[in-house]
Amino acid sequence: MMCSRPNLRLLISHRHSPGDYSTTSTRLVANSGAHKLDDALQLFDEMLHKKPPPCIIKFNKIITPIVKLKHYSTALSLLKQINLTGIPTSIYTMNIFINCYCRLKQVNYSFALLATIFKLGHPPDLATYNTLINGLVLANRVFEAIELFKKLIRDKLCEPNQVMYGTVINGLCKVGHTSKALELCRFMKKGTSCEPNQVMYSTIIDSLCKDRMVDDALRLFNEMTQKGIHANVITYTSLIHGL
DNA sequence: GTAGGGTTAG
Numbered sequence: 001m002m003c004s005r006p007n008l009r010l011l012i013s014h015r016h017s018p019g020d021y022s023t024t025s026t027r028l029v030a031n032s033g034a035h036k037l038d039d040a041l042q043l044f045d046e047m048l049h050k051k052p053p054p055c056i057i058k059f060n061k062i063i064t065p066i067v068k069l070k071h072y073s074t075a076l077s078l079l080k081q082i083n084l085t086g087i088p089t090s091i092y093t094m095n096i097f098i099n100c101y102c103r104l105k106q107v108n109y110s111f112a113l114l115a116t117i118f119k120l121g122h123p124p125d126l127a128t129y130n131t132l133i134n135g136l137v138l139a140n141r142v143f144e145a146i147e148l149f150k151k152l153i154r155d156k157l158c159e160p161n162q163v164m165y166g167t168v169i170n171g172l173c174k175v176g177h178t179s180k181a182l183e184l185c186r187f188m189k190k191g192t193s194c195e196p197n198q199v200m201y202s203t204i205i206d207s208l209c210k211d212r213m214v215d216d217a218l219r220l221f222n223e224m225t226q227k228g229i230h231a232n233v234i235t236y237t238s239l240i241h242g243l
Numbered sequence: 244g245t246a247g248g249g250t251t252a253g
Contacts, residue, residue: 060245067246095246102247127247134248167248202250237251 037074040066044078053087060092072100091122095131102135110135129157130164137171145171162194169200173207181207182220198224202235209242217242 044062047054059082066075079097082089094117101109110132117124129152136145149168152158160168165188172181181204185196201224208217217239221231231239 057245064245090245092246099247125246130247132247137248163248165248170249173250197249199249204250206250232250234251239251241251 037066037069037071041074041078048081048085053085056082056087056090056093059087060090060096063093063096067096067100067103070103072103076100076104089120089122091117091125091128094120094122095125095127098128098135099131102131102138105139107132107135107139107141126158126161126164130167133164133171134167137167137174142171142175142177160192160194162197165192165194166197166200169196170203173203176207176211178204178207178211178213196224196229198229198232198235201229202232202238205235206238209238212242214239214242 040062044059047058047062059078063075063078066078075096079093079100082093094113098110098113101107101113114124114128114132117128129148133145133148136142136148146168149160149164153160165184169181169184172178172184185200185204188194188196201220205217205220205224208214208220221235221239225231
């Protein structure tokens with residue numbers, strides 16, 4: 001029963017609403033996707049050849065919308081150009097880099113970059129580790145994602161936050177380990193300063209419904225409502241399907 | 244406001 005589910009659910013792509021990116025230029029907001037990309041590339045080129053070049057923050061800001069538009073290979077080529085030019089990067093740049101490889105399902109390159117980060121003397125941060133965990137989830141390597149998550153806690157490499165718990169809960173649900181996801185949700189409430197949010201509850205409710213455990217799903221729905229976390233159209237759609 | 248996550252079905 002559980003075998004047929006994960007693959008189907010992994011096919012679901014990630015959503016980005018049209019306004020879901022930050023830009024450095026209003027040009028990038030006003031135009032269509034293709035024009036936005038062209039404008040960003042042109043701006044990048046101008047910046048790269050400026051003497052002296054702008055600071056790395058400006059480069060990070062221009063690459064981010066390109067990543068949000070899912071032009072990962074393009075973003076990677078820009079990042080490589082920055083490296084070739086010798087402009088000093090930051091941990092933000094490296095995290096964008098890692099995320100691009102993760103999105104292209106090339107997690108091994110992402111981990112190679114982690115080694116580079118250490119060599120460059122940028123300590124990895126929560127976003128670095130979360131990106132890697134998410135990369136493993138995207139590559140259908142959820143077991144390894146969980147192992148990394150556990151190792152981070154065990155070795156006190158970082159203190160997981162709500163984003164990281166959300167990533168792991170999503171991964172667990174994707175492969176049908178709904179009870180583990182629920183356990184983690186309970187652990188968050190009792191053992192951490194993070195609180196499960198609307199999306200986390202909805203993710204687990206949907207997973208319970210797909211497991212045909214609608215009573216449990218309804219219990220969780222009541223729980224979230226009592227906590228003042230509102231269900232949304234997605235939560236209700238999952239419940240209706242389950243029922 | 245420099246980077247990282249996520250839920251439905253049609």
